[in-house]
Amino acid sequence: MSLAAPASTGTAAPARPPRRRGGSGRHRAWIPLLFISPWLVGFLVFMAYPVVYTGYLSLTDYDVINDPTFLGLDNYRELVSDEKVMLALRNTFVYTLMSVPAQLVFSLVLALLLQRAGRAAGFFRTAFFLPKMTPPVAVGVLLLMLLNGQSGLLNELLGWFGINGPNWTTDPDWVKPGLVVTSLWTVGSSVIILLAALQQVPDELLDAARVDGASWWRRLWHVVLPIISPTIYFIVVVDTIASLQSFTEAYTAFFGAGNTTYSNDAALFYAIYLFQQAFEFLHMGYASAMAVLLFAIVMVVTAVQVMLSRRYVHYTGGAR
Template sequence: MSTVVSAAQLSARRRLSNRRETVAALLFISPWILGFLIFTVWPVIYSGYLSFTDYDVINDPNFVGLENYVTMFEDPRIALSLTNTLIYTILSVPAHIIVALALAMLLLRAARASGFFRTVFFLPKMTPAVAVGVLFLLLFNGQDGLINKMLRAIGLPAPYWTTDPFWVKPGLVLISLWAMGSSIVILLAALKNVPVELYESARIDGANLWQQTTRITVPMISSTIFFLVIINTIAGFQMFTEAYTAFFGSGNTTYSNDAALFFVIYLFQQGFEFLNMGYASAMAWLLFLVITIFTVVQFVVSRRLVYYEGDQR
Protein backbone atom coordinates (compact mmCIF):
# COMPACT_ATOMS: atom_id res chain seq x y z
CA MET A 1 0.00 0.00 0.00
CA SER A 2 2.83 2.35 0.88
CA THR A 3 4.41 1.59 -2.48
CA VAL A 4 1.21 2.60 -4.26
CA VAL A 5 0.96 5.81 -2.27
CA SER A 6 4.57 6.72 -2.86
CA ALA A 7 4.16 6.09 -6.61
CA ALA A 8 1.06 8.31 -6.65
CA GLN A 9 2.93 11.02 -4.74
CA LEU A 10 5.85 10.76 -7.16
CA SER A 11 3.49 11.13 -10.11
CA ALA A 12 1.87 14.18 -8.50
CA ARG A 13 5.27 15.76 -7.87
CA ARG A 14 6.24 15.22 -11.50
CA ARG A 15 3.03 16.84 -12.70
CA LEU A 16 3.65 19.80 -10.38
CA SER A 17 7.23 20.09 -11.60
CA ASN A 18 6.12 19.97 -15.24
CA ARG A 19 3.46 22.60 -14.56
CA ARG A 20 6.05 24.91 -12.94
CA GLU A 21 8.43 24.44 -15.88
CA THR A 22 5.61 25.24 -18.31
CA VAL A 23 4.69 28.40 -16.40
CA ALA A 24 8.35 29.47 -16.25
CA ALA A 25 8.79 28.87 -19.98
CA LEU A 26 5.65 30.89 -20.77
CA LEU A 27 6.89 33.74 -18.60
CA PHE A 28 10.22 33.79 -20.40
CA ILE A 29 8.64 33.89 -23.86
CA SER A 30 5.74 36.15 -22.84
CA PRO A 31 7.39 39.30 -24.33
CA TRP A 32 7.52 37.55 -27.72
CA ILE A 33 3.95 36.25 -27.34
CA LEU A 34 2.67 39.74 -26.51
CA GLY A 35 4.62 41.27 -29.39
CA PHE A 36 3.32 38.63 -31.79
CA LEU A 37 -0.28 39.15 -30.68
CA ILE A 38 -0.09 42.96 -30.74
CA PHE A 39 2.07 43.57 -33.81
CA THR A 40 1.18 40.56 -36.00
CA VAL A 41 -2.09 38.84 -35.10
CA TRP A 42 -4.09 41.98 -34.32
CA PRO A 43 -2.99 43.89 -37.48
CA VAL A 44 -3.89 40.86 -39.60
CA ILE A 45 -7.35 40.62 -38.02
CA TYR A 46 -7.90 44.38 -38.25
CA SER A 47 -6.82 44.48 -41.89
CA GLY A 48 -9.43 41.82 -42.57
CA TYR A 49 -12.04 44.16 -41.13
CA LEU A 50 -10.67 47.17 -43.02
CA SER A 51 -10.88 45.24 -46.29
CA PHE A 52 -14.67 45.55 -46.02
CA THR A 53 -14.57 49.30 -45.38
CA ASP A 54 -13.80 52.61 -47.06
CA TYR A 55 -11.03 53.98 -44.86
CA ASP A 56 -8.76 56.95 -45.60
CA VAL A 57 -6.86 56.97 -42.25
CA ILE A 58 -8.25 60.42 -41.42
CA ASN A 59 -11.94 59.55 -41.08
CA ASP A 60 -13.55 56.57 -39.38
CA PRO A 61 -13.90 53.37 -41.44
CA ASN A 62 -17.15 53.17 -43.42
CA PHE A 63 -18.42 49.62 -43.99
CA VAL A 64 -18.92 48.92 -47.71
CA GLY A 65 -19.16 45.12 -47.77
CA LEU A 66 -17.53 43.42 -50.75
CA GLU A 67 -17.11 46.62 -52.74
CA ASN A 68 -13.30 46.63 -52.45
CA TYR A 69 -13.07 43.04 -53.68
CA VAL A 70 -15.41 43.74 -56.60
CA THR A 71 -13.36 46.81 -57.51
CA MET A 72 -10.17 44.72 -57.58
CA PHE A 73 -11.58 42.51 -60.34
CA GLU A 74 -12.43 45.63 -62.35
CA ASP A 75 -9.09 47.37 -61.78
CA PRO A 76 -6.75 46.76 -64.76
CA ARG A 77 -3.68 47.64 -62.70
CA ILE A 78 -4.42 44.74 -60.36
CA ALA A 79 -4.10 42.34 -63.29
CA LEU A 80 -0.99 44.19 -64.52
CA SER A 81 0.74 44.14 -61.14
CA LEU A 82 -0.13 40.48 -60.52
CA THR A 83 1.18 39.52 -63.97
CA ASN A 84 4.42 41.44 -63.39
CA THR A 85 4.83 39.80 -60.00
CA LEU A 86 4.16 36.32 -61.36
CA ILE A 87 6.64 36.76 -64.24
CA TYR A 88 9.30 38.07 -61.87
CA THR A 89 8.77 35.16 -59.47
CA ILE A 90 8.91 32.57 -62.26
CA LEU A 91 12.18 34.07 -63.48
CA SER A 92 13.82 34.75 -60.13
CA VAL A 93 13.21 31.51 -58.22
CA PRO A 94 14.92 29.10 -60.68
CA ALA A 95 17.74 31.59 -61.30
CA HIS A 96 18.27 32.01 -57.57
CA ILE A 97 18.35 28.26 -56.88
CA ILE A 98 20.59 27.36 -59.85
CA VAL A 99 23.20 30.07 -59.22
CA ALA A 100 23.21 29.50 -55.46
CA LEU A 101 23.63 25.73 -55.93
CA ALA A 102 26.46 26.21 -58.44
CA LEU A 103 28.33 28.52 -56.07
CA ALA A 104 27.70 26.21 -53.10
CA MET A 105 29.18 23.29 -55.06
CA LEU A 106 32.24 25.39 -55.88
CA LEU A 107 32.59 26.31 -52.21
CA LEU A 108 32.42 22.63 -51.31
CA ARG A 109 35.55 22.08 -53.40
CA ALA A 110 37.33 25.14 -52.04
CA ALA A 111 38.47 23.29 -48.89
CA ARG A 112 40.31 25.71 -46.58
CA ALA A 113 39.35 28.79 -48.58
CA SER A 114 35.61 28.03 -48.30
CA GLY A 115 35.30 30.00 -45.06
CA PHE A 116 36.64 33.17 -46.70
CA PHE A 117 34.48 32.86 -49.81
CA ARG A 118 31.43 31.96 -47.73
CA THR A 119 31.84 35.27 -45.91
CA VAL A 120 32.37 37.13 -49.19
CA PHE A 121 29.20 35.67 -50.72
CA PHE A 122 27.15 36.40 -47.60
CA LEU A 123 28.25 40.04 -47.11
CA PRO A 124 26.01 41.45 -49.91
CA LYS A 125 23.04 40.07 -47.95
CA MET A 126 23.77 42.80 -45.39
CA THR A 127 23.42 45.52 -48.04
CA PRO A 128 20.24 47.62 -47.53
CA ALA A 129 17.64 46.89 -50.18
CA VAL A 130 17.37 50.62 -51.00
CA ALA A 131 21.07 50.67 -51.84
CA VAL A 132 20.55 47.65 -54.10
CA GLY A 133 17.83 49.58 -55.95
CA VAL A 134 20.21 52.49 -56.54
CA LEU A 135 22.92 50.03 -57.55
CA PHE A 136 20.54 48.61 -60.15
CA LEU A 137 20.21 52.01 -61.83
CA LEU A 138 23.99 52.48 -61.84
CA LEU A 139 24.95 49.03 -63.11
CA PHE A 140 22.11 48.52 -65.60
CA ASN A 141 21.97 52.00 -67.12
CA GLY A 142 21.30 51.54 -70.83
CA GLN A 143 23.85 54.11 -71.93
CA ASP A 144 26.89 53.91 -69.69
CA GLY A 145 26.10 51.20 -67.09
CA LEU A 146 28.86 48.77 -66.17
CA ILE A 147 26.85 45.72 -67.33
CA ASN A 148 26.27 47.17 -70.80
CA LYS A 149 29.91 48.22 -71.11
CA MET A 150 30.95 44.64 -70.39
CA LEU A 151 28.42 43.28 -72.90
CA ARG A 152 29.62 45.66 -75.63
CA ALA A 153 33.24 44.79 -74.87
CA ILE A 154 32.61 41.14 -75.79
CA GLY A 155 30.44 41.98 -78.79
CA LEU A 156 27.03 41.24 -77.28
CA PRO A 157 23.95 43.48 -77.61
CA ALA A 158 23.36 45.83 -74.67
CA PRO A 159 19.68 46.04 -73.68
CA TYR A 160 18.05 49.10 -72.19
CA TRP A 161 17.38 47.46 -68.84
CA THR A 162 15.56 50.40 -67.23
CA THR A 163 13.49 51.67 -70.16
CA ASP A 164 12.68 48.61 -72.26
CA PRO A 165 9.66 46.86 -70.64
CA PHE A 166 10.92 43.48 -71.89
CA TRP A 167 14.21 43.79 -69.98
CA VAL A 168 13.03 45.46 -66.75
CA LYS A 169 12.12 42.26 -64.93
CA PRO A 170 15.16 40.23 -66.11
CA GLY A 171 17.35 43.08 -64.91
CA LEU A 172 15.68 43.05 -61.50
CA VAL A 173 16.14 39.27 -61.36
CA LEU A 174 19.87 39.67 -62.04
CA ILE A 175 20.29 42.32 -59.35
CA SER A 176 18.36 40.13 -56.88
CA LEU A 177 21.15 37.54 -57.20
CA TRP A 178 23.38 40.05 -55.45
CA ALA A 179 21.95 39.06 -52.06
CA MET A 180 21.64 35.27 -52.18
CA GLY A 181 24.36 34.56 -49.65
CA SER A 182 22.01 32.92 -47.17
CA SER A 183 20.85 30.42 -49.80
CA ILE A 184 24.46 29.58 -50.63
CA VAL A 185 25.25 28.90 -46.97
CA ILE A 186 22.12 26.74 -46.54
CA LEU A 187 22.88 24.71 -49.67
CA LEU A 188 26.52 24.32 -48.66
CA ALA A 189 25.44 22.83 -45.32
CA ALA A 190 23.12 20.43 -47.16
CA LEU A 191 25.86 19.39 -49.59
CA LYS A 192 28.19 18.52 -46.72
CA ASN A 193 25.61 16.00 -45.46
CA VAL A 194 25.54 14.02 -48.72
CA PRO A 195 27.42 10.72 -48.13
CA VAL A 196 30.76 10.67 -49.96
CA GLU A 197 30.32 6.95 -50.61
CA LEU A 198 27.57 7.70 -53.12
CA TYR A 199 29.93 9.77 -55.27
CA GLU A 200 32.66 7.15 -55.03
CA SER A 201 30.29 4.44 -56.20
CA ALA A 202 29.04 6.67 -59.03
CA ARG A 203 32.59 7.39 -60.24
CA ILE A 204 33.39 3.67 -60.20
CA ASP A 205 30.30 3.12 -62.39
CA GLY A 206 31.58 5.78 -64.81
CA ALA A 207 29.19 8.62 -63.94
CA ASN A 208 30.38 12.07 -65.00
CA LEU A 209 29.94 15.31 -63.04
CA TRP A 210 26.56 16.12 -64.61
CA GLN A 211 25.21 12.65 -63.85
CA GLN A 212 26.48 12.83 -60.27
CA THR A 213 24.82 16.21 -59.83
CA THR A 214 21.44 15.23 -61.28
CA ARG A 215 21.29 11.66 -59.91
CA ILE A 216 22.89 12.14 -56.48
CA THR A 217 23.37 15.75 -55.40
CA VAL A 218 20.01 17.23 -56.36
CA PRO A 219 17.88 14.29 -55.08
CA MET A 220 19.79 14.08 -51.79
CA ILE A 221 19.38 17.81 -51.05
CA SER A 222 15.90 18.11 -52.60
CA SER A 223 14.33 18.92 -49.22
CA THR A 224 16.65 21.90 -48.83
CA ILE A 225 15.99 23.01 -52.40
CA PHE A 226 12.25 22.73 -51.75
CA PHE A 227 12.59 24.91 -48.63
CA LEU A 228 14.43 27.56 -50.66
CA VAL A 229 11.84 27.37 -53.43
CA ILE A 230 9.07 28.10 -50.92
CA ILE A 231 10.96 30.95 -49.26
CA ASN A 232 12.01 32.56 -52.55
CA THR A 233 8.53 32.19 -54.04
CA ILE A 234 7.07 34.10 -51.10
CA ALA A 235 9.86 36.70 -51.39
CA GLY A 236 9.19 37.01 -55.14
CA PHE A 237 5.51 37.76 -54.58
CA GLN A 238 6.52 40.37 -52.00
CA MET A 239 9.06 42.13 -54.24
CA PHE A 240 9.01 45.81 -53.33
CA THR A 241 12.03 47.78 -52.14
CA GLU A 242 14.50 47.41 -55.01
CA ALA A 243 11.89 48.02 -57.71
CA TYR A 244 10.25 50.89 -55.84
CA THR A 245 13.59 52.60 -55.22
CA ALA A 246 14.67 52.25 -58.85
CA PHE A 247 11.42 53.08 -60.65
CA PHE A 248 9.06 54.90 -58.28
CA GLY A 249 10.93 56.31 -55.29
CA SER A 250 12.53 59.23 -57.10
CA GLY A 251 9.34 60.14 -58.97
CA ASN A 252 11.25 59.91 -62.25
CA THR A 253 8.83 59.16 -65.08
CA THR A 254 11.51 58.47 -67.72
CA TYR A 255 11.72 54.83 -66.63
CA SER A 256 9.27 52.10 -67.64
CA ASN A 257 7.21 52.16 -64.45
CA ASP A 258 4.40 49.90 -65.64
CA ALA A 259 6.80 47.03 -66.32
CA ALA A 260 8.08 47.32 -62.73
CA LEU A 261 4.67 47.77 -61.09
CA PHE A 262 4.64 44.80 -58.76
CA PHE A 263 1.63 43.95 -56.64
CA VAL A 264 3.10 45.12 -53.33
CA ILE A 265 4.14 48.42 -54.93
CA TYR A 266 0.59 49.02 -56.12
CA LEU A 267 -0.69 48.01 -52.68
CA PHE A 268 1.68 50.54 -51.09
CA GLN A 269 0.52 53.26 -53.48
CA GLN A 270 -3.14 52.63 -52.69
CA GLY A 271 -2.58 52.55 -48.94
CA PHE A 272 0.03 55.23 -48.31
CA GLU A 273 -0.05 57.51 -51.35
CA PHE A 274 -3.77 57.55 -52.17
CA LEU A 275 -4.89 56.71 -48.59
CA ASN A 276 -7.25 53.98 -49.82
CA MET A 277 -6.44 51.86 -46.81
CA GLY A 278 -9.55 49.69 -47.10
CA TYR A 279 -8.73 48.87 -50.72
CA ALA A 280 -5.09 48.20 -49.81
CA SER A 281 -6.22 45.82 -47.06
CA ALA A 282 -8.34 43.89 -49.56
CA MET A 283 -5.30 43.72 -51.86
CA ALA A 284 -3.21 42.36 -48.98
CA TRP A 285 -5.71 39.56 -48.40
CA LEU A 286 -5.73 38.77 -52.12
CA LEU A 287 -1.93 38.50 -52.03
CA PHE A 288 -2.18 36.24 -48.98
CA LEU A 289 -4.61 34.00 -50.87
CA VAL A 290 -2.37 33.84 -53.95
CA ILE A 291 0.73 32.97 -51.90
CA THR A 292 -1.24 30.33 -49.97
CA ILE A 293 -2.45 28.70 -53.19
CA PHE A 294 1.04 28.59 -54.69
CA THR A 295 2.49 27.20 -51.44
CA VAL A 296 -0.15 24.46 -51.21
CA VAL A 297 0.44 23.50 -54.85
CA GLN A 298 4.18 23.31 -54.23
CA PHE A 299 3.67 21.08 -51.21
CA VAL A 300 1.41 18.75 -53.21
CA VAL A 301 3.92 18.53 -56.06
CA SER A 302 6.81 18.01 -53.63
CA ARG A 303 5.36 14.71 -52.38
CA ARG A 304 6.69 13.01 -55.52
CA LEU A 305 9.86 15.04 -55.98
CA VAL A 306 11.35 15.69 -52.54
CA TYR A 307 13.42 13.15 -50.63
CA TYR A 308 13.59 13.29 -46.84
CA GLU A 309 16.11 11.31 -44.82
CA GLY A 310 14.41 8.26 -43.39
CA ASP A 311 11.69 8.35 -46.03
CA GLN A 312 10.73 4.72 -46.77
CA ARG A 313 8.95 5.44 -50.08
Protein backbone atom coordinates (compact mmCIF):
# COMPACT_ATOMS: atom_id res chain seq x y z
CA MET A 1 0.00 0.00 0.00
CA SER A 2 1.43 3.29 -0.99
CA LEU A 3 1.41 6.27 1.33
CA ALA A 4 -0.14 9.31 -0.32
CA ALA A 5 0.89 12.81 0.63
CA PRO A 6 -1.77 14.69 2.61
CA ALA A 7 -3.87 17.05 0.56
CA SER A 8 -3.01 20.70 0.87
CA THR A 9 -5.57 22.74 2.78
CA GLY A 10 -4.64 25.96 0.97
CA THR A 11 -3.58 27.76 4.14
CA ALA A 12 0.06 28.44 4.93
CA ALA A 13 1.47 28.39 8.42
CA PRO A 14 1.82 31.88 9.87
CA ALA A 15 5.27 33.32 9.34
CA ARG A 16 7.28 34.03 12.45
CA PRO A 17 7.70 37.79 13.03
CA PRO A 18 11.25 39.07 12.46
CA ARG A 19 13.28 39.31 15.59
CA ARG A 20 13.75 42.88 16.70
CA ARG A 21 17.23 44.17 17.06
CA GLY A 22 18.50 46.79 19.40
CA GLY A 23 16.18 46.05 22.32
CA SER A 24 12.60 47.06 23.02
CA GLY A 25 11.10 50.46 22.29
CA ARG A 26 11.18 51.30 25.98
CA HIS A 27 14.95 50.87 26.04
CA ARG A 28 15.43 52.81 22.81
CA ALA A 29 13.53 55.76 24.31
CA TRP A 30 16.55 56.47 26.50
CA ILE A 31 18.85 56.99 23.53
CA PRO A 32 17.74 60.61 22.76
CA LEU A 33 18.01 61.44 26.46
CA LEU A 34 21.55 60.10 26.41
CA PHE A 35 22.50 62.51 23.63
CA ILE A 36 20.95 65.57 25.30
CA SER A 37 22.17 64.61 28.78
CA PRO A 38 25.09 67.10 28.68
CA TRP A 39 22.60 69.93 28.08
CA LEU A 40 20.25 68.59 30.77
CA VAL A 41 23.06 68.40 33.32
CA GLY A 42 24.22 71.91 32.42
CA PHE A 43 20.67 73.27 32.65
CA LEU A 44 20.04 71.67 36.04
CA VAL A 45 23.41 72.68 37.53
CA PHE A 46 23.87 76.16 36.05
CA MET A 47 20.25 77.32 35.52
CA ALA A 48 17.61 75.49 37.54
CA TYR A 49 19.58 75.07 40.77
CA PRO A 50 20.78 78.74 40.94
CA VAL A 51 17.22 79.97 40.32
CA VAL A 52 15.76 77.77 43.07
CA TYR A 53 18.60 78.63 45.47
CA THR A 54 18.17 82.34 44.75
CA GLY A 55 14.51 82.01 45.66
CA TYR A 56 15.53 80.43 48.97
CA LEU A 57 18.16 83.08 49.71
CA SER A 58 15.61 85.83 49.03
CA LEU A 59 13.85 84.67 52.20
CA THR A 60 16.98 84.90 54.34
CA ASP A 61 19.53 87.30 55.76
CA TYR A 62 22.80 86.17 54.17
CA ASP A 63 26.13 87.99 54.08
CA VAL A 64 28.17 85.24 52.33
CA ILE A 65 30.33 84.78 55.45
CA ASN A 66 27.75 83.52 57.95
CA ASP A 67 25.02 80.94 57.43
CA PRO A 68 21.69 82.23 56.09
CA THR A 69 19.09 83.26 58.66
CA PHE A 70 15.46 82.78 57.66
CA LEU A 71 13.48 86.06 57.53
CA GLY A 72 10.39 85.17 55.57
CA LEU A 73 9.12 88.02 53.38
CA ASP A 74 11.05 90.78 55.15
CA ASN A 75 13.36 91.36 52.17
CA TYR A 76 10.38 91.84 49.86
CA ARG A 77 8.78 94.30 52.29
CA GLU A 78 12.02 96.26 52.32
CA LEU A 79 12.02 96.36 48.52
CA VAL A 80 8.75 98.27 48.54
CA SER A 81 10.09 100.94 50.88
CA ASP A 82 13.58 101.25 49.36
CA GLU A 83 13.69 104.53 47.42
CA LYS A 84 16.76 103.46 45.47
CA VAL A 85 14.94 100.38 44.20
CA MET A 86 12.21 102.62 42.83
CA LEU A 87 14.82 104.96 41.32
CA ALA A 88 16.68 102.07 39.71
CA LEU A 89 13.47 100.61 38.29
CA ARG A 90 12.45 103.98 36.87
CA ASN A 91 15.86 104.49 35.26
CA THR A 92 15.77 100.98 33.81
CA PHE A 93 12.28 101.32 32.34
CA VAL A 94 13.02 104.73 30.83
CA TYR A 95 16.23 103.43 29.29
CA THR A 96 14.42 100.36 27.91
CA LEU A 97 11.65 102.46 26.36
CA MET A 98 14.28 104.63 24.69
CA SER A 99 16.86 102.05 23.65
CA VAL A 100 14.69 99.24 22.21
CA PRO A 101 12.90 101.40 19.57
CA ALA A 102 16.14 103.25 18.77
CA GLN A 103 18.07 100.01 18.25
CA LEU A 104 15.29 98.50 16.15
CA VAL A 105 14.91 101.51 13.85
CA PHE A 106 18.68 101.94 13.47
CA SER A 107 19.13 98.23 12.73
CA LEU A 108 16.33 98.24 10.16
CA VAL A 109 17.75 101.29 8.38
CA LEU A 110 21.19 99.67 8.17
CA ALA A 111 19.68 96.39 6.96
CA LEU A 112 17.73 98.19 4.22
CA LEU A 113 20.89 99.98 3.11
CA LEU A 114 22.88 96.76 3.27
CA GLN A 115 20.32 95.06 1.06
CA ARG A 116 21.31 97.48 -1.72
CA ALA A 117 25.06 97.05 -1.21
CA GLY A 118 25.42 94.45 -3.95
CA ARG A 119 28.82 92.78 -4.07
CA ALA A 120 30.06 94.86 -1.13
CA ALA A 121 27.40 93.35 1.16
CA GLY A 122 29.84 90.81 2.60
CA PHE A 123 32.30 93.51 3.66
CA PHE A 124 29.63 95.67 5.25
CA ARG A 125 28.06 92.71 7.08
CA THR A 126 31.42 92.08 8.70
CA ALA A 127 31.98 95.78 9.41
CA PHE A 128 28.58 96.13 11.09
CA PHE A 129 29.01 92.99 13.17
CA LEU A 130 32.57 93.58 14.40
CA PRO A 131 31.57 96.18 17.05
CA LYS A 132 29.40 93.46 18.62
CA MET A 133 32.63 91.67 19.48
CA THR A 134 33.91 94.68 21.46
CA PRO A 135 34.04 93.92 25.21
CA PRO A 136 31.29 95.84 27.07
CA VAL A 137 33.88 97.31 29.44
CA ALA A 138 35.67 98.87 26.48
CA VAL A 139 32.34 100.27 25.26
CA GLY A 140 31.85 101.90 28.68
CA VAL A 141 35.27 103.57 28.45
CA LEU A 142 34.52 104.55 24.86
CA LEU A 143 31.32 106.22 26.08
CA LEU A 144 33.31 108.64 28.25
CA MET A 145 35.68 109.46 25.39
CA LEU A 146 33.02 110.02 22.74
CA LEU A 147 30.42 111.78 24.90
CA ASN A 148 32.64 114.05 26.94
CA GLY A 149 30.89 117.43 27.08
CA GLN A 150 34.07 119.45 26.45
CA SER A 151 36.30 117.32 24.22
CA GLY A 152 34.09 114.43 23.08
CA LEU A 153 34.01 113.43 19.42
CA LEU A 154 30.20 113.56 19.22
CA ASN A 155 30.04 117.18 20.39
CA GLU A 156 32.86 118.05 18.01
CA LEU A 157 30.78 116.67 15.12
CA LEU A 158 27.71 118.56 16.29
CA GLY A 159 29.80 121.73 16.48
CA TRP A 160 30.52 121.49 12.74
CA PHE A 161 26.78 122.07 12.17
CA GLY A 162 26.56 124.91 14.69
CA ILE A 163 24.95 122.74 17.38
CA ASN A 164 26.14 123.15 20.94
CA GLY A 165 26.23 119.60 22.25
CA PRO A 166 25.00 118.80 25.78
CA ASN A 167 27.00 117.43 28.69
CA TRP A 168 26.19 113.80 28.03
CA THR A 169 27.99 112.41 31.07
CA THR A 170 27.26 115.05 33.71
CA ASP A 171 23.77 116.35 32.92
CA PRO A 172 21.21 113.91 34.45
CA ASP A 173 18.78 114.67 31.62
CA TRP A 174 21.28 113.48 29.02
CA VAL A 175 22.90 110.50 30.76
CA LYS A 176 20.35 107.94 29.55
CA PRO A 177 20.18 109.35 25.98
CA GLY A 178 23.97 109.09 25.93
CA LEU A 179 23.76 105.45 26.98
CA VAL A 180 21.19 104.86 24.25
CA VAL A 181 23.53 106.39 21.66
CA THR A 182 26.29 104.11 22.90
CA SER A 183 24.00 101.04 22.66
CA LEU A 184 23.70 101.66 18.90
CA TRP A 185 27.35 100.66 18.66
CA THR A 186 26.44 96.98 19.06
CA VAL A 187 23.40 96.48 16.80
CA GLY A 188 25.37 94.35 14.35
CA SER A 189 23.64 91.07 15.20
CA SER A 190 20.19 92.64 14.74
CA VAL A 191 21.28 94.06 11.39
CA ILE A 192 22.35 90.62 10.15
CA ILE A 193 19.11 89.00 11.35
CA LEU A 194 16.94 91.67 9.73
CA LEU A 195 18.94 91.46 6.51
CA ALA A 196 18.28 87.72 6.34
CA ALA A 197 14.56 88.39 6.84
CA LEU A 198 14.50 91.10 4.15
CA GLN A 199 16.08 88.74 1.66
CA GLN A 200 13.18 86.31 2.18
CA VAL A 201 10.51 88.83 1.11
CA PRO A 202 9.00 87.50 -2.15
CA ASP A 203 9.87 89.63 -5.17
CA GLU A 204 6.44 88.90 -6.66
CA LEU A 205 4.69 90.80 -3.88
CA LEU A 206 6.98 93.81 -4.25
CA ASP A 207 6.53 93.78 -8.05
CA ALA A 208 2.76 93.58 -7.70
CA ALA A 209 2.74 96.52 -5.28
CA ARG A 210 5.00 98.49 -7.62
CA VAL A 211 2.68 97.81 -10.57
CA ASP A 212 -0.26 99.01 -8.47
CA GLY A 213 1.56 102.32 -8.00
CA ALA A 214 2.66 101.88 -4.38
CA SER A 215 5.53 104.14 -3.39
CA TRP A 216 8.67 102.85 -1.68
CA TRP A 217 7.32 103.86 1.72
CA ARG A 218 3.96 102.14 1.16
CA ARG A 219 5.70 98.99 -0.06
CA LEU A 220 7.83 99.02 3.09
CA TRP A 221 4.91 99.67 5.45
CA HIS A 222 2.28 97.40 3.88
CA VAL A 223 4.38 94.59 2.38
CA VAL A 224 7.86 94.33 3.85
CA LEU A 225 7.20 95.06 7.52
CA PRO A 226 4.24 92.65 7.86
CA ILE A 227 6.27 89.84 6.28
CA ILE A 228 9.30 90.37 8.53
CA SER A 229 7.17 91.07 11.63
CA PRO A 230 8.13 87.72 13.27
CA THR A 231 11.79 88.73 13.04
CA ILE A 232 11.03 92.19 14.41
CA TYR A 233 9.10 90.60 17.26
CA PHE A 234 12.04 88.33 18.10
CA ILE A 235 14.47 91.27 18.15
CA VAL A 236 12.13 93.37 20.31
CA VAL A 237 11.78 90.58 22.89
CA VAL A 238 15.52 89.89 23.04
CA ASP A 239 16.49 93.57 23.18
CA THR A 240 13.88 94.26 25.87
CA ILE A 241 15.23 91.52 28.11
CA ALA A 242 18.79 92.73 27.55
CA SER A 243 17.86 96.35 28.30
CA LEU A 244 16.10 95.41 31.52
CA GLN A 245 19.35 93.76 32.61
CA SER A 246 21.70 96.55 31.43
CA PHE A 247 24.79 96.70 33.59
CA THR A 248 28.30 96.69 32.19
CA GLU A 249 28.52 99.84 30.10
CA ALA A 250 26.77 102.07 32.63
CA TYR A 251 28.68 100.59 35.56
CA THR A 252 32.04 101.01 33.83
CA ALA A 253 31.34 104.61 32.85
CA PHE A 254 29.66 105.92 35.99
CA PHE A 255 30.45 103.59 38.90
CA GLY A 256 33.74 101.86 38.15
CA ALA A 257 36.95 102.47 40.09
CA GLY A 258 35.27 104.74 42.63
CA ASN A 259 34.11 107.15 39.95
CA THR A 260 32.59 110.27 41.55
CA THR A 261 33.16 112.73 38.69
CA TYR A 262 30.06 111.89 36.69
CA SER A 263 26.36 111.78 37.54
CA ASN A 264 25.53 108.44 39.17
CA ASP A 265 21.84 108.53 40.08
CA ALA A 266 20.67 108.97 36.50
CA ALA A 267 22.67 105.89 35.47
CA LEU A 268 21.71 103.73 38.46
CA PHE A 269 20.08 100.82 36.69
CA TYR A 270 18.39 97.99 38.55
CA ALA A 271 21.13 95.46 37.78
CA ILE A 272 23.77 97.89 39.07
CA TYR A 273 21.97 98.40 42.38
CA LEU A 274 21.51 94.63 42.66
CA PHE A 275 25.25 94.16 42.12
CA GLN A 276 26.04 96.76 44.77
CA GLN A 277 23.79 95.09 47.33
CA ALA A 278 25.26 91.66 46.63
CA PHE A 279 28.99 92.26 46.24
CA GLU A 280 29.69 95.69 47.75
CA PHE A 281 27.39 95.63 50.78
CA LEU A 282 27.23 91.80 51.05
CA HIS A 283 23.44 91.87 51.42
CA MET A 284 23.10 88.69 49.43
CA GLY A 285 19.64 87.83 50.72
CA TYR A 286 18.30 91.26 49.80
CA ALA A 287 20.01 91.09 46.41
CA SER A 288 18.40 87.69 45.83
CA ALA A 289 14.98 89.24 46.49
CA MET A 290 15.84 91.93 43.94
CA ALA A 291 16.81 89.22 41.45
CA VAL A 292 13.49 87.44 41.97
CA LEU A 293 11.65 90.72 41.39
CA LEU A 294 13.61 91.35 38.19
CA PHE A 295 12.82 87.82 37.02
CA ALA A 296 9.11 88.45 37.64
CA ILE A 297 9.25 91.77 35.78
CA VAL A 298 10.93 90.18 32.77
CA MET A 299 8.33 87.41 32.72
CA VAL A 300 5.43 89.86 32.88
CA VAL A 301 6.87 92.13 30.18
CA THR A 302 7.56 89.15 27.92
CA ALA A 303 4.04 87.80 28.50
CA VAL A 304 2.58 91.17 27.46
CA GLN A 305 4.72 91.13 24.31
CA VAL A 306 3.52 87.60 23.51
CA MET A 307 -0.12 88.70 23.82
CA LEU A 308 0.48 91.75 21.64
CA SER A 309 2.23 89.59 19.04
CA ARG A 310 -1.03 87.76 18.33
CA ARG A 311 -2.38 90.97 16.87
CA TYR A 312 0.64 92.63 15.31
CA VAL A 313 2.83 89.72 14.18
CA HIS A 314 1.87 88.01 10.93
CA TYR A 315 3.17 84.58 10.00
CA THR A 316 3.14 83.27 6.44
CA GLY A 317 0.53 80.66 5.70
CA GLY A 318 -1.86 82.12 8.27
CA ALA A 319 -0.14 80.43 11.24
CA ARG A 320 -0.43 82.17 14.53
